[in-house]
Structure formats: C-alpha cells, structure tokens
Amino acid sequence: MWWMCLLLLVAPLGSAQTFSCGACPRVEPQKGFEVQRYLGRWFEITKLPASFERGKCIEANYALRQDGTIEVLNKQMEQPGTLTPIVGTAVIRNQSEPAKLAVGFSYYSLPGMYWVLYTDYDSVTVVYSCTDILRLFRVEFGWVLARNRTLSDETRAMAEGVLEKAGVKLCQLIPTDQTGCSVDTL
Numbered sequence: 473m474w475w476m477c478l479l480l481l482v483a484p485l486g487s488a489q490t491f492s493c494g495a496c497p498r499v500e501p502q503k504g505f506e507v508q509r510y511l512g513r514w515f516e517i518t519k520l521p522a523s524f525e526r527g528k529c530i531e532a533n534y535a536l537r538q539d540g541t542i543e544v545l546n547k548q549m550e551q552p553g554t555l556t557p558i559v560g561t562a563v564i565r566n567q568s569e570p571a572k573l574a575v576g577f578s579y580y581s582l583p584g585m586y587w588v589l590y591t592d593y594d595s596v597t598v599v600y601s602c603t604d605i606l607r608l609f610r611v612e613f614g615w616v617l618a619r620n621r622t623l624s625d626e627t628r629a630m631a632e633g634v635l636e637k638a639g640v641k642l643c644q645l646i647p648t649d650q651t652g653c654s655v656d657t658l
C-alpha cells in the first residue's frame with residue numbers, strides 16, 4: 473500500500489497542505505479543557521503550511537455564542553494595511569471530550585477537527601488537526617498560537633515539542649510573520 477501513497481504524494485496536489493503517508497496518529501488532547509478560559513484573542517506563532525493561510529499577522533478570536541457554539545473570527549494580512557477576516561464556527565461535539573473541537577468555515581463544506589493538545593490559557597496553545605484519507609495518507613494541520621504576537625524561545629520550544637510528540641516534523645513548521653501588523657491597533 474505504501475507505494476500507492478507515494479504515488480499520490482508526487483502527484484501535483486496543487487496546494488500547500490501537509491500530506492504524509494499513513495493514517496492519523498493517536499493523540500491525546502488536553503485533559504480538563506475549559507473552553508471559557510480559552511476564549512478571546514490568539515496570535516499565530518508557527519504552523520504547518522496551510523493553503524488558506526498565506527498572509528501574515530494571522531490571529532484568531534474565539535467567542536461564545538448564545539447557542540453554545542463558538543464563533544471563530546480569523547484574520548490575516550494579505551495586502552499591506554488590510555486585515556482579511558473569515559468567520560467560522562467551532563463546536564464541542566462531546567462534552568466529555570471538550571478539547572476536541574470541530575471547526576467549519578463557509579469556504580469548506582466539512583468541519584475539520586481542531587484538537588487542543590496543550591494550553592495554559594494565558595500564554596500559549598497547541599492545536600492539531602488530522603484527516604485520514606483512505607487510511608493511506610493524511611492531511612495535517614498544526615498551530616502554535618499565543619496570547620502575544622511573540623513568544624519566548626523557551627515556551628515556543630515546549631509547544632513545538634507537543635506537536636513533535638504528535639508526530640509532526642518540526643522542520644515542516646513555518647513561523648508566522650507578526651511584524652508590521654499595526655493596522656489592528658487603530
């Protein structure tokens with residue numbers, strides 16, 4: 473079966489997603505996750521390549537809606553001085569597993585998984601997403617987000633270590649440019 477996956481991987485997939493051979497790994501999300509403490513603003517520090525995130529100054533804002541779903545407001549700067557927003561919805565499908573969220577944006581028909589592997593709520597969070605395709609290969613997303621636009625090297629190394637433990641190759645992570653983002657302070 474492996475040769476089939478390799479064939480698929482060399483085919484021009486036409487996107488900057490992270491494809492790997494083999495099924496998704498088993499990962500443990502954060503225990504005792506408290507969504508209330510998680511709400512608010514997070515800045516992207518580093519990530520696995522994702523075709524829908526080509527800009528800089530990427531940030532996410534999470535807010536609880538009346539109906540119990542979570543509004544996801546992502547912004548990125550694709551043109552200097554302009555932040556492009558995109559709104560999605562996150563849901564906790566099983567209250568016994570609150571760190572396993574599903575997020576959907578209007579651009580995508582199917583919600584993707586958004587698992588919080590680690591967060592201290594106040595400085596850093598590590599998010600992982602993986603989709604199995606035919607149990608042959610997988611598409612992965614991984615993010616380190618922080619409450620500030622910069623993160624200390626120490627905290628960042630710890631957060632990247634969480635992704636590494638989930639099987640993410642650290643050499644694939646790309647840092648997000650969080651400089652020259654002053655438009656959103658206006």
Ligand SMILES: *[C@@H]1O[C@H](CO)[C@@H](O)[C@H](O)[C@H]1NC(C)=O
Pocket residue numbers: 566567568569
């Ligand atoms: C919810 O999660 C618990 C704990 O993992 C699991 O035992 C249960 O089967 C899940 N419920 C549903 C409806 O999936």
Ligand SMILES: *[C@@H]1O[C@H](CO)[C@@H](O)[C@H](O)[C@H]1NC(C)=O
Pocket residue numbers: 594595619620
């Ligand atoms: C965020 O940055 C500010 C200013 O640089 C600093 O005082 C604060 O401690 C930082 N917060 C965290 C959680 O790193």
